[in-house]
Amino acid sequence: MAIAGRQSAPAGQKRNRAKSDIDWTDVPDVPFTGERPDLPSTRTIVTRDGQESVQLLSLTKKWWETVSAMPHCKLWTDSDWMFALTTALVADAAFCGIASAAVELRNREKVLGTTSEFRRGLRIRYTQPEVVQSTAEVTSLDDYRDL
Template identity: 35%
Template sequence: MVVDMAGRGPQPKDSARRARANKDLVSQTLLRFEQAEPPDLPPFKMRVEGELVEVPWPERTVDWWEMWKASPQAEHFSSTDWDFLLDTALVHARFWSGEMSAAGELRLRVAKFGATPEDRARLRMQFAQADEADSKRPAAGSSKQRYADLKVLPGGGDAVAGA
């Protein structure tokens, strides 16, 4: 049995690269960004034998939450992002408590935050460190410049061919 996982599909083309120049019917709304502090995980309650009982968070979920709090993406999270991620922590806890049916929902939710390299590419996220490293790399010169100091060893290239 093959199960298809739902996803968002490819990102729409940039309007400047579209074949037709149809105008977007809805204008964009600009919001003032206010960075929010990550909340602590609240008490975790599960239904055990029909009764709602407070239980400890799965250790894997606690580690996962700390990872998100320290992630580079977190500096761009607003209060609504943290609230959505907090709900996602509940899905994560269900998954790590053995509820495998939570896997698909968990995958879709973490993708919205750029959890994997593919997610970050779709969201057009890029780590600044790579940009900084590229700017510090010396400009590529000609092959004459790069290999000018190389010397031919005695025996020439025949030593390799005879091996």
């Protein structure tokens, strides 16, 4: 006799009827070493007296080194790199204490996937790099010792 209500799915059968249309992007967990734009040494700020150039903080330079070496940077196009570069300037403003820049920095870092939580939202996951195994046969030294 069948019991009314929802039954569990038979073994090997998925509960969802449709395949998820959002797939994960797997990226080998290896720092990016390809070409990237150079970080400018200054940014322009507007003061009462006009525009002024200020040097970027060392924290901003460290931020750029870290972000531009993330493994998923290999997926970026020129427009992604420009977005990251302008985000570095926003980061410098935030590091100088501008509160509105800190909010914008958080939003931009989410788009760039700078933390594991943000990458999870972008459906990017780092995987262990594949190890290439040699197929060459190795001759044992014991074979030569018997001669």
